[in-house]
Structure formats: structure tokens, C-alpha cells
Amino acid sequence: MSSTARPTTWLVTGANRGIGLELVRQLxxxxxxxxxxxxxxxxxxxxxxxxxxxxxxTLHIVQLDVSDFDNIRALPAQLEPILGTTGLDYLVSxxxxxxxxxxxxxxxxxxxxxxRTNVAGPALLAQVALPFLSAAPxxxxxxxxxxAGSIASVVQMPPAYAANASYPISKAALNMLVYKQKVERPDxxxxxxxxxxxxxxxxxxxxxxxxxxxxxxxxxxxxTATSEDSGKFLRYDGESVPW
Ligand code: NDP
Numbered sequence: 631m632s633s634t635a636r637p638t639t640w641l642v643t644g645a646n647r648g649i650g651l652e653l654v655r656q657l658x659x660x661x662x663x664x665x666x667x668x669x670x671x672x673x674x675x676x677x678x679x680x681x682x683x684x685x686x687x688t689l690h691i692v693q694l695d696v697s698d699f700d701n702i703r704a705l706p707a708q709l710e711p712i713l714g715t716t717g718l719d720y721l722v723s724x725x726x727x728x729x730x731x732x733x734x735x736x737x738x739x740x741x742x743x744x745x746r747t748n749v750a751g752p753a754l755l756a757q758v759a760l761p762f763l764s765a766a767p768x769x770x771x772x773x774x775x776x777x778a779g780s781i782a783s784v785v786q787m788p789p790a791y792a793a794n795a796s797y798p799i800s801k802a803a804l805n806m807l808v809y810k811q812k813v814e815r816p817d818x819x820x821x822x823x824x825x826x827x828x829x830x831x832x833x834x835x836x837x838x839x840x841x842x843x844x845x846x847x848x849x850x851x852x853x854t855a856t857s858e859d860s861g862k863f864l865r866y867d868g869e870s871v872p873w
Pocket of ligand 1: 643644647648649650669670671694695697698724726747774775776777825826828830832833834
């Protein structure tokens with residue numbers, strides 16, 4: 631990229647491992663991408679730091695705990711020196727937590743914790759990112775969701791999977807957030823995206839997809855999405871997921 635060309639700018643949460651790390655890795659293969667990689671503890675994000683050695687694009691690492699609302703509200707001060715004149719093209723809200731539980735045994739505090747991290751944090755993050763998104767031409771918000779939050783999909787799952795409660799509840803709420811954000815801001819393209827079942831700490835080693843394959847699909851889906859796709863629930867391969 632020439633020094634005067636405007637980069638395509640990305641903010642990815644939960645960027646230190648799993649799908650978030652792979653997203654940052656693949657985005658940095660392009661010299662035109664500037665990636666702001668957010669993680670809870672940058673000092674321990676060695677895999678992320680290592681990407682700088684091979685990156686063709688530009689990497690900035692910022693500290694962000696999406697369950698800490700004060701931390702999210704303070705994020706613009708970290709973003710301003712990086713994105714101030716350029717704005718933010720893509721917000722990728724990826725960080726999330728999982729717990730194995732069931733509807734009649736769940737710990738209500740645990741449920742609140744999942745809703746805090748998986749829904750309220752992403753909602754507030756989109757609010758604080760709005761001025762940066764508004765300043766850029768692309769204006770895309772991607773919420774990494776899950777078919778676990780799709781009632782139409784869960785009814786087809788084996789009972790053992792279908793029993794899990796707090797995580798699917800949080801992702802179903804996230805899906806509604808996507809729709810509400812799309813309705814309120816037609817100038818944005820807001821998408822809920824299921825990455826598939828991916829080999830990460832959350833997905834486990836028996837998962838069907840490598841992070842490489844899932845993420846190459848995710849990048850294709852979000853870069854080719856148009857405003858017509860806003861409010862949709864899509865899979866990493868571009869297929870629609872029923873709500
Ligand atoms: P991992 O558990 O492998 O990684 C989760 C990431 O989220 C880590 O970087 C973790 O950081 C971060 N994170 C968790 N809590 C917070 C927080 N409070 N603040 C900031 N970062 C946080 O998960 P995946 O990579 O597999 O999942 C990524 C996304 O994909 C999630 O939204 C998940 O729900 C979704 N998904 C995953 C599937 C799969 O099969 N893997 C299937 C369907 C959806 P830290 O290291 O600090 O904990």
C-alpha cells in the first residue's frame with residue numbers, strides 16, 4: 631500500500647486466540663488492511679504479537695475486556711490515535727464465553743455473566759464504535775453468533791446438545807440485537823454470523839472445521855455483504871441460518 635492510500639480498517643475483539651486470532655492473521659496478509667486487535671491482556675498475547683513478524687498489513691493491539699463496561703467506554707481514547715482520521719470500516723465482535731449447563735440446573739449468576747460478555751458488551755461496544763463506523767465508507771458490524779442461538783436449528787440437534795442453556799440463550803439475545811441495530815441504523819450493514827463448528831478452545835479438537843477454513847469463509851461473507859444483507863443471520867459459507 632502506498633503511504634497515502636487509505637487502509638481498510640478492522641476492529642476484532644477476542645483477538646488473542648481461536649477464531650479472533652485467525653481473523654487477524656488472515657486480514658494481515660493484505661497490505662491494505664489495518665487491524666486493531668483487541669484482547670484482555672496484551673502483555674500475554676504472544677501469538678498476536680508474533681503476527682507482526684509476517685504481517686503485510688498494519689497491526690495495532692489494544693486492551694479490551696468486553697465484560698467491563700468502563701473499559702469499553704474508555705476504548706475510544708485508545709482508538710482515536712489509530713483510527714481518528716480514517717474511521718472504522720469493520721467492527722468484528724467476536725469475543726465470547728461458553729458454559730455447559732442445562733435449563734433447570736443453570737446458575738443464574740452464570741447466565742448473567744454470559745449475557746454480560748456475549749450480549750451487553752457487544753451492544754455497548756457497537757455504541758462506542760459508532761462515531762468511528764460513521765466516519766468510514768464501509769460501515770459493517772459483524773456479530774459472531776452461533777446456530778446454538780437459533781431455535782429453528784436447535785430443534786434438529788441431538789438432545790444432549792439441545793439441553794445446553796445459558797450460551798444459546800445469550801446468542802439468541804445477540805441475534806435480536808443484530809436485528810434491532812439493523813432497524814435503527816439502515817446506514818450500517820449489521821450481520822449475525824455463525825462460524826461453523828471450529829477447532830478452537832471453545833469448539834474442541836473434534837470440531838469439523840479448521841480455523842483457517844472458517845475464517846476464510848467469514849472474511850468472504852462480510853467483505854461481499856451488501857446493505858441488502860443487513861439484519862441477516864449467515865453461516866461462514868454464506869448460507870442463511872434460520873432464526
Ligand atoms: P475461544 O474460546 O477459542 O476464544 C474466545 C476468545 O474470546 C478469546 O480470545 C478470549 O480471550 C475472548 N474473550 C472471552 N471473554 C472475553 C472478555 N470478557 N473480554 C475480551 N475477550 C474475551 O472461542 P472461539 O474462538 O471458538 O469463538 C469465537 C466466537 O465464535 C465466539 O463468539 C463464539 O461464541 C463463536 N462460535 C464458536 C464456535 C466454535 O465451534 N468454536 C461455534 C459457534 C460460535 P481470553 O484468552 O482472554 O479468554
